[in-house]
Amino acid sequence: MKLSISEARRRLPELVRRVRKNAGAKVEITVRDEVAAELRAALPEPEPGAAAKKLVELMRRLPKHRGRKTDISARVKEHLYGSAAKSR
Numbered sequence: 001m002k003l004s005i006s007e008a009r010r011r012l013p014e015l016v017r018r019v020r021k022n023a024g025a026k027v028e029i030t031v032r033d034e035v036a037a038e039l040r041a042a043l044p045e046p047e048p049g050a051a052a053k054k055l056v057e058l059m060r061r062l063p064k065h066r067g068r069k070t071d072i073s074a075r076v077k078e079h080l081y082g083s084a085a086k087s088r
Contacts, residue, residue, distance in 0.1 A: 002029075005036070020041060
């Protein structure tokens with residue numbers, strides 16, 4: 001639905017009720033026949049900690065690392081500066 005800004009001002013309470021009742025509905029507000037704003041229902045917020053739970057779940061499904069573990073921090077200078085860094 002498209003409405004001019006003046007019409008939207010007059011009918012704002014009705015428009016909010018309509019959008020709230022029907023989550024898929026949206027109202028485009030126009031200024032000089034150009035869409036300037038959109039009124040639609042707010043998205044529900046995820047519960048606190050949902051992202052962390054998803055990450056832990058994803059990590060459990062990943063394959064386990066096989067083979068020898070390497071100590072990256074012991075060779076950081078060699079990695080960054082090349083083999084000449086050993087003599088420093």
